[in-house]
Amino acid sequence: MGESTALSAYLRERRLAAGLARTELAARAQMAPLLISQIESGALVPNHAMLQRLFDSLDVPHWYRKHILVLGLPAVESGAVATAPSAEDLADLASLTHPACLTRFPTMDTLAANSDYQRLFPGLGAGVNMLEWMFLNPVAKKVYLDWNTEAQLLVHAFRMLAPLAPTQRVSAITASCGESPDWDPVWTSEVRPQDIARRHLRLRERSTGLERRMMLRIYDPAFPSRPWWLYRLIPVR
Numbered sequence: 551m552g553e554s555t556a557l558s559a560y561l562r563e564r565r566l567a568a569g570l571a572r573t574e575l576a577a578r579a580q581m582a583p584l585l586i587s588q589i590e591s592g593a594l595v596p597n598h599a600m601l602q603r604l605f606d607s608l609d610v611p612h613w614y615r616k617h618i619l620v621l622g623l624p625a626v627e628s629g630a631v632a633t634a635p636s637a638e639d640l641a642d643l644a645s646l647t648h649p650a651c652l653t654r655f656p657t658m659d660t661l662a663a664n665s666d667y668q669r670l671f672p673g674l675g676a677g678v679n680m681l682e683w684m685f686l687n688p689v690a691k692k693v694y695l696d697w698n699t700e701a702q703l704l705v706h707a708f709r710m711l712a713p714l715a716p717t718q719r720v721s722a723i724t725a726s727c728g729e730s731p732d733w734d735p736v737w738t739s740e741v742r743p744q745d746i747a748r749r750h751l752r753l754r755e756r757s758t759g760l761e762r763r764m765m766l767r768i769y770d771p772a773f774p775s776r777p778w779w780l781y782r783l784i785p786v787r
Contacts, residue, residue, distance in 0.1 A: 555592050556714055557622030562590040563713035564608045578607035595623075609742075614710055617655060617770070617779075621714040635662050639776070649764070649783040653680060656711030657719050658704070661778055670783070672756055681708060681723055685730040695752040695761065698736070703746065705736050750786050 565575050565586075572590075576583040580603060588594035589604075596604065605615055635643070635652055643650055643662055649670045651663035658680040668675050671693060674683045684690045684701055691697045712720045727733045751764045763786040768779050 555595075555623060557595075557619065558590050558592045560618060560622050560713045561604060561608070564610065565590075568608055575604075575607055579603040610710065611742075614707070617711065618714065620770075620775075621656070621711075633777075635776075635778075643780075646782065648785065651781045652778045653781055654778045656708060656715045657723060658708060667781075667783070669757065670753060670755065670762075679723060679726075680704065682726050685727045685733055689756070693753055693756065695754055696748070699746055699748055700751065701732065701736050702739055702741050703748075705739075706742065709737075751783070 565572070568575075570578070572586045573583050576586050579586075579600075581600065585594065585600070589596050589600070601615075601619075610618065639652065640662055643652060643664050646664055647666075649664065649667035651667045651674075652661040653659065654661055660674060660676055660678050660680060663671075663675050671683070672689050673687050674680065681704060684704060694700045708723075724737075749765075751766060753762045753764060754760070755762055764783040765786055767782045767784060769782065770779055
């Protein structure tokens with residue numbers, strides 16, 4: 551019997567969340583039930599083809615899959631993993647000419663934000679959780695002109711990736727956001743990102759009252775690897 555990995559635990563969690571027995575998932579993925587059992591126990595690390603069939607069968611969106619593997623499999627790299635942005639990381643962030651921030655996934659904790667980002671999203675700076683800001687800070691609904699759409703997309707990402715985060719941190723975030731009357735309707739919504747036709751974000755700038763249309767771009771630092779994503783907002787021309 552192998553040692554269970556975060557990925558094997560994640561796949562089991564997604565199967566249970568989908569209400570599927572191992573035999574049902576095996577039928578969907580066209581795999582033997584024994585293979586499902588071995589993968590979930592950590593006795594077998596699935597190859598690329600197996601993972602694709604499992605992700606497809608569990609409706610895991612393509613844009614999450616790489617991050618799931620980064621978080622779910624033992625690190626290949628040697629050396630200490632950065633826990634906070636370095637001075638060079640912060641200088642790089644500050645040099646960007648559009649709103650940008652560094653966010654830790656899947657908990658969505660903001661690690662740093664440049665001045666343009668903090669001006670566009672008042673109160674959403676370093677040390678602030680993006681979900682808590684979205685649901686508990688009244689300014690969020692004034693900034694996001696399509697608040698419900700953006701909240702659904704954010705919560706869907708959290709639900710999809712939360713099994714890879716520390717349980718205590720996930721519980722703390724859900725308990726905090728649960729104080730908002732908007733949390734339960736969004737949390738229990740069956741709307742999927744692919745069901746939402748959204749090409750860009752519609753934001754209202756607090757200082758001028760003008761509407762801004764922005765494209766969201768998310769980058770995963772690779773050299774060196776970092777346990778956070780870079781969010782950039784690019785104005786629509």
